[in-house]
Amino acid sequence: MMPSQGPGDAPGVRGEDVSAGPSGGARASATDDVLVRIRDLTFRRGERTIFDGLDLDIRRGAVTAVMGPSGTGKTTLLKLITGQLRPDAGRIEVDGVAVHELDKAALYRLRRRMGMLFQSGALLTDLNVFDNVAYPLREHTDLSPSLLRKLVLLKLEAVGLRGARALRPSELSGGMARRVALARAIALDPEIILYDEPFTGQDPISMGALVSLIRQLNDASNLTSVLVSHDVAEATRIADHIYLISQGRVVAQGSPTEIAAERSTWVRQFMDGQPDGPVHFHYPGPALAADLLNRGGR
Amino acid sequence: MAKQRNIEILVGAFMAAGFVALFFLAMQVSNLSLAGMDEGYRLTARFANVGSLKARAPVTMAGVRIGRVEAVDFDPRAFEAVVTLRIDPAVDSIPMDTFANVFTSGLLGEQYIALDPGGSPDVLVDGDEIMHTQSAMILEQMIGQFLFSKASGDG
Amino acid sequence: MLLDPLARLGRSGLDVLARFGRGHQLLLAMVLGVGEVLRRPRLLIAQVYNVGVLSMLIVGVSGLFVGMVLALQGHYVLARFGAAESLGLMVAASLVRELGPVVTALLVAGRAGSALTAEIGLMKATEQLAGLELMAVDPVRRILVPRLFGGVLAMPLLAAIFSAVGVLGGYFVGVGLLGVDAGAFWSQMQAAMDVREDVVNGVIKSLVFGVVVTWIALFQGYDCSPTSAGVSRATTRTVVHGALAVLGLDFVLTALMFGG
Numbered sequence A: 001m002m003p004s005q006g007p008g009d010a011p012g013v014r015g016e017d018v019s020a021g022p023s024g025g026a027r028a029s030a031t032d033d034v035l036v037r038i039r040d041l042t043f044r045r046g047e048r049t050i051f052d053g054l055d056l057d058i059r060r061g062a063v064t065a066v067m068g069p070s071g072t073g074k075t076t077l078l079k080l081i082t083g084q085l086r087p088d089a090g091r092i093e094v095d096g097v098a099v100h101e102l103d104k105a106a107l108y109r110l111r112r113r114m115g116m117l118f119q120s121g122a123l124l125t126d127l128n129v130f131d132n133v134a135y136p137l138r139e140h141t142d143l144s145p146s147l148l149r150k151l152v153l154l155k156l157e158a159v160g161l162r163g164a165r166a167l168r169p170s171e172l173s174g175g176m177a178r179r180v181a182l183a184r185a186i187a188l189d190p191e192i193i194l195y196d197e198p199f200t201g202q203d204p205i206s207m208g209a210l211v212s213l214i215r216q217l218n219d220a221s222n223l224t225s226v227l228v229s230h231d232v233a234e235a236t237r238i239a240d241h242i243y244l245i246s247q248g249r250v251v252a253q254g255s256p257t258e259i260a261a262e263r264s265t266w267v268r269q270f271m272d273g274q275p276d277g278p279v280h281f282h283y284p285g286p287a288l289a290a291d292l293l294n295r296g297g298r
Numbered sequence B: 001m002a003k004q005r006n007i008e009i010l011v012g013a014f015m016a017a018g019f020v021a022l023f024f025l026a027m028q029v030s031n032l033s034l035a036g037m038d039e040g041y042r043l044t045a046r047f048a049n050v051g052s053l054k055a056r057a058p059v060t061m062a063g064v065r066i067g068r069v070e071a072v073d074f075d076p077r078a079f080e081a082v083v084t085l086r087i088d089p090a091v092d093s094i095p096m097d098t099f100a101n102v103f104t105s106g107l108l109g110e111q112y113i114a115l116d117p118g119g120s121p122d123v124l125v126d127g128d129e130i131m132h133t134q135s136a137m138i139l140e141q142m143i144g145q146f147l148f149s150k151a152s153g154d155g
Numbered sequence C: 001m002l003l004d005p006l007a008r009l010g011r012s013g014l015d016v017l018a019r020f021g022r023g024h025q026l027l028l029a030m031v032l033g034v035g036e037v038l039r040r041p042r043l044l045i046a047q048v049y050n051v052g053v054l055s056m057l058i059v060g061v062s063g064l065f066v067g068m069v070l071a072l073q074g075h076y077v078l079a080r081f082g083a084a085e086s087l088g089l090m091v092a093a094s095l096v097r098e099l100g101p102v103v104t105a106l107l108v109a110g111r112a113g114s115a116l117t118a119e120i121g122l123m124k125a126t127e128q129l130a131g132l133e134l135m136a137v138d139p140v141r142r143i144l145v146p147r148l149f150g151g152v153l154a155m156p157l158l159a160a161i162f163s164a165v166g167v168l169g170g171y172f173v174g175v176g177l178l179g180v181d182a183g184a185f186w187s188q189m190q191a192a193m194d195v196r197e198d199v200v201n202g203v204i205k206s207l208v209f210g211v212v213v214t215w216i217a218l219f220q221g222y223d224c225s226p227t228s229a230g231v232s233r234a235t236t237r238t239v240v241h242g243a244l245a246v247l248g249l250d251f252v253l254t255a256l257m258f259g260g
């Protein structure tokens, strides 16, 4: 079930018109192989500080995995990179442009070069699978209907769901919906794809296919991939670089082999999945005994 | 695609129904054809009291509508109401000595102007004034007079 | 402690103000997006269908019955004063000036407005709106603007249908059942009703109601908290706020139009 077409062959929208405004200068320095540069990022949700001085680099053409316990803010990080949220402090640069300083038009121009796979899929429930994948193509290109059809079917073939093209999102399983969302995310042949938990809800076979698809998409067209996942085995298998984040900071980073060789207890606990250790399974709160004895409020 | 076509047809039917309804309101309910009577000619009439006569009230002759009240003004020198009438051009031979009355349709209905034709061979033309007028009956006055005459009759 | 209620009052006051501001921002953004419906008339057609065609039945039936009841009650009162001939005028004036625009707007707020809020709110809760944004598609322009203009376009037509059907219902009861003279029914009506003063003003009213009801519905959906409770609360708010806004605005508009 290999994709029969590299994503680079499609008639792209990746032309001069989509370069994001003032990025001209930054693009000239092709030596800069960092596509996304995050510096000293601080982000709060009410009282809770999600990120506290986070530094993170995502290199061009590589698969970067971001891992961390549930609730550390991995989804939040992707939302910050795509400009859905604005940081409280610090800088987030994509291709040399500070995302949080862009106006709406420039942000939309930048987003045409990005694909994002939502944790929930986020398919349009009024459209069937085919139209969902065709949506960004219809929005941003003037392809003829026959070409559009071919392209959509190829994308669906890549995720193994060509036969499901007439189904409605409500008729898909969670894993299928996520794969359709992946086909939609790659429809416009973006330069960077952000995957939020692509492997959850996949059986071993489609998981294996997805892993190789992500790798292949990345290599076939010099794509940059950001992969958020809990799945240590799969992530280490395809990632070129791994960030482990916890409590608003980067705890460890490096190539899969470096991470595997890392001796710190935190990293070992997370990577080997041990319930006991410095990582807390529990969301911060008072001790259990104190909480149970507390007759007061809730 | 068939579904899309059905939707388009239904939307077309809805819009058509809406416009038919608007047309009905304009033509049948408010009679657009008479409203645009700008081509008619004007007459004026002076009344000591017009009651609650309003612009656009009908002007009738023998109970048939022949025009509208165009304006009701006040003459501050004569302390009279000056009513401008717009008469249908087809009705072009209203005698000079025609009588204009302010009547009420029903006991509490809208007020209108009824023209009672005289016998003069001369006819009114655009800009003329109707000399013979009869003011509106004011209900309170009538009741007052009635009670008064009743009381004095008894006494 | 003592100041707690005061603080709560202040906080909710600020919340209301902030929501008010966001609502106007959204309206501005939607108005600036008019070009979108001109470029994609198909989107508009779908929304005229949702608001107009789907509300037509309830609006038509309500109009019929309101007209019939008006004629029945009106005849009862008018006949006492010997003015049964004015029945047509009474029915038409109440329908065209007031009941047509107002009742239609209330029905649309309940029938189509709540559906719009639920639709948008659910799209928000399931991240469909965020997904559109990430495809570099502005959800305000693509999703909200066609719905706004669909509502604004459908409302006056629905109100006209309501009034026209109502007048016919009044005719049926007044002339057919109660024996009012048909000629008098129409002539009294035509004598006193004016196209500009009554019909056009009624259309203006329902255009304003169309903007307000759809705007409230869209804003409530767009601004709701993305949970099932949030969507359901927003739907209720659409109906309540929509109805209150229509009634309040009707008073203001009536005072402006017919007050002088």
Ligand SMILES: Nc1ncnc2c1ncn2[C@@H]1O[C@H](COP(=O)(O)OP(=O)(O)OP(=O)(O)O)[C@@H](O)[C@H]1O
Pocket (backbone or CB within 6 Å): A045, A050, A069, A070, A071, A072, A073, A074, A075, A076, A077, A119
């Ligand atoms: N809309 C929100 N309002 C307030 N707090 C939020 C909101 N969304 C997320 N959070 C908080 O932000 C923190 C990070 O959430 P996020 O969804 O980024 O976690 P995550 O790392 O993606 O977790 P998971 O692996 O379970 O998906 C969580 O602790 C959550 O409580």
Ligand SMILES: [Mg+2]
Pocket (backbone or CB within 6 Å): A074, A075, A076, A119, A196
């Ligand atoms: Mg997440």
